[in-house]
Amino acid sequence: MLAYILRRIFQSLIVLLAVGFVAFAMFSFVGDPVDNMLGQERTQADIERLREQLGLDQPFIVQYWRFLEQATQGNFGLSYRQGRPVSEIIAERLPATVELALVSGFLAFIGGVGLGVFTAIRRHGLLPSFIMTASLVGVSLPTFLIGILLIYIFSVELGWLPSFGRGEVVDLGGWTTGFLTASGLKALILPAITLGLYQMTLIMRLVRTEMLEVLRMDYIRFARARGLTEKTINFRHALKNTLVPVITITGLQLGSIIAFAIITETVFQWPGVGLLFINAVQFVDIPVMAAYLMMISVMFVGINLIVDVLYFAIDPRLRIERSVGGH
Numbered sequence: 001m002l003a004y005i006l007r008r009i010f011q012s013l014i015v016l017l018a019v020g021f022v023a024f025a026m027f028s029f030v031g032d033p034v035d036n037m038l039g040q041e042r043t044q045a046d047i048e049r050l051r052e053q054l055g056l057d058q059p060f061i062v063q064y065w066r067f068l069e070q071a072t073q074g075n076f077g078l079s080y081r082q083g084r085p086v087s088e089i090i091a092e093r094l095p096a097t098v099e100l101a102l103v104s105g106f107l108a109f110i111g112g113v114g115l116g117v118f119t120a121i122r123r124h125g126l127l128p129s130f131i132m133t134a135s136l137v138g139v140s141l142p143t144f145l146i147g148i149l150l151i152y153i154f155s156v157e158l159g160w161l162p163s164f165g166r167g168e169v170v171d172l173g174g175w176t177t178g179f180l181t182a183s184g185l186k187a188l189i190l191p192a193i194t195l196g197l198y199q200m201t202l203i204m205r206l207v208r209t210e211m212l213e214v215l216r217m218d219y220i221r222f223a224r225a226r227g228l229t230e231k232t233i234n235f236r237h238a239l240k241n242t243l244v245p246v247i248t249i250t251g252l253q254l255g256s257i258i259a260f261a262i263i264t265e266t267v268f269q270w271p272g273v274g275l276l277f278i279n280a281v282q283f284v285d286i287p288v289m290a291a292y293l294m295m296i297s298v299m300f301v302g303i304n305l306i307v308d309v310l311y312f313a314i315d316p317r318l319r320i321e322r323s324v325g326g327h
Helices: 002-029 033-037 044-054 060-071 086-121 126-140 143-157 182-215 218-225 230-259 261-268 273-283 286-314 316-326
Strands: 170-172 175-177
Touching (some): 002 060, 002 286, 060 286, 086 175, 086 182, 086 230, 086 261, 126 182, 143 261, 182 230, 218 230, 230 261, 261 273, 273 286
Antiparallel strands (some): 170 175
């Protein structure tokens, strides 16, 4: 087990270095931040002096190595736009994104598993058929279109929920949250539904497919022959084996929720790191873009590592195969 974890950690480090290299290389095609930082009356001497101060006159590999060296110390440099430490800016924006991602992930998992089990058990009913048909909407429609539709219905027409912003938040020692205020909770509803709808439909359809496959297994027929109740068979035997492959997809979807919150945060003007990244791209704020992409990469790789370890621990077949292969 320890050797497996160490090997996966080493592979994760290689992936992070590769992702950071590719992302950092792409920044050279975004634009020149000096053009946005200096006025129209700038001279060539001003341009060269600023490029030297920012380290942009150095070769690419030197810039990348300096970025990695500073990033390992938690220092991502200064924002070209705000002139403040990037780590400080991200720390201010991160609570909003984490809060939105956790609520969206919770709704996606609970709703996806619940609806998936329901549509698998009652697969011939009218309501499950309607749910499966409606789930195509969550899979097919783009996220920004779902967000605009929800804004139009619940904010413009009904006036029940706010259309933008995070509402009133409470500062808990440097971590801001909207869970403790009424306006914060109301502001969270529409973005959370928008962000989690696609993941919920994906998990629901996966759970339904796996559940139907498990219910056709021989040990399920044997359990029925023993006289066990349908509730015990469905929730104690079938669901337990159904969730093994679902764990992998759910873990990766949590990472994608954080990564793709950019669209939702833009539609609802949610003050998270996704909206910060969009503004950084417009201003060619390379330190902010680099820090954001590295943060997302670390989250994805970390979640993937945790999922692999959990999958290895939950599924005994993997341990048996590895033990046999080792001998």
